[in-house]
Amino acid sequence: MSKKKEITIYDLADSLNISVATVSRALKDDPVVSKKTRKKIFELAEKMGYRANHFARNLRVRETNTIGFMIHELKSNFSNAVLSGVEKIATEAGYDLIIAHSAERYEKEVANARNLFNKRVDGIIASLAFDTRNYDHFKWFSDKGVPVVFFDRVERVRGNTVVVIDNYRCGYEATRHLIEQGCRRIAHVTSNLARNVYTDRFKGYRAALDEAGLAFEDHLVMVDNLSENAGISSAEKILGMQPMPDGAFITNDFVAAAFIKTLKENQVAVPGDIAVVGFNNDAIAHLIEPSLTTVNYPGIEMGEVAARALINHLKGASDIRQIDTVIINSGLIVRRSSLKKKPLIGLGKK
CATH class of the missing domain: 3.40.50.2300 (Response regulator)
Structure with a gap:
């Protein structure tokens, strides 16, 4: 899957017929730019799939060597076991983890997804919150060719890779x-x-x-x-x-x-x-x-399997799009x- 062109602040400025400096200030929430203009810029940025570049010093490098781990809660032994499995495989492969905790809230899950999107993670491993209503926030990643692996609480739609038990x-x-x-x-x-x-x-x-x-x-x-x-x-x-x-x-x-x-x-x-x-x-x-x-x-095995599938895809050893469902043994x-x-x-x- 070819990656779409990254949207830049120049694209936003051209679309709104305003200066690049104004867009840049607005995206930093600078009060110098009026609330009305900031709102217009933020709405267009989200619509066009703009990602704030937190790695501007490394613009020539496509990968950040980071993986986003989105979890619905961190209080259970199961969640911690999955995280342990993911961390083991990611560390061995030279990837860092950014952990995002939704506390079982859809709104926080969306905010976490936006944050990971803007941090330009190379891939996502995610389990859904109780009240997740739609999955548009994961489409941001698929539109950019960023792979997502779901585990445990998943949504079975075409193109998703899920790791579950029966x-x-x-x-x-x-x-x-x-x-x-x-x-x-x-x-x-x-x-x-x-x-x-x-x-x-x-x-x-x-x-x-x-x-x-x-x-x-x-x-x-x-x-x-x-x-x-x-x-x-x-x-x-x-x-x-x-x-x-x-x-x-x-x-x-x-x-x-x-x-x-x-x-x-x-x-x-x-x-x-x-x-x-x-x-x-x-x-x-x-x-x-x-x-x-x-x-x-x-849980540890589930985390290891999810991380290995994602990292093998990122390294070109396999194509995650050809994997639909991985079932972990349980009893x-x-x-x-x-x-x-x-x-x-x-x-x-x-």
């Missing part, structure tokens, strides 16, 4: 495991079903119920964020149900830990009264009591929180 299969296996333990009314605690990871896990959950001939009940699906409060509130809802569910598939280990703690505080036995399966294999999964059955989510880790039936000796000590 969330459908994982949701199915987690629910089937609960069914095999004798559970017949299984709650599902999840998050924004507009995001691929949660909708695919939900579909797997439903498929396992259908296969077992179990009824799907709308009120057993609880959609919330991934906070401690979400675990507490979902447990409180379940405590008020008659009859109470005998199983729960929760798409985040931290939420599952808060869920279990709340149930135990209300004299509900786990797994005796309700069996619980989490997701991610975070450190908390084997620290809580009982230890948490969960789905392993190999269920059975511990004591889900075992209504007698466990095998030594199980759950991982």
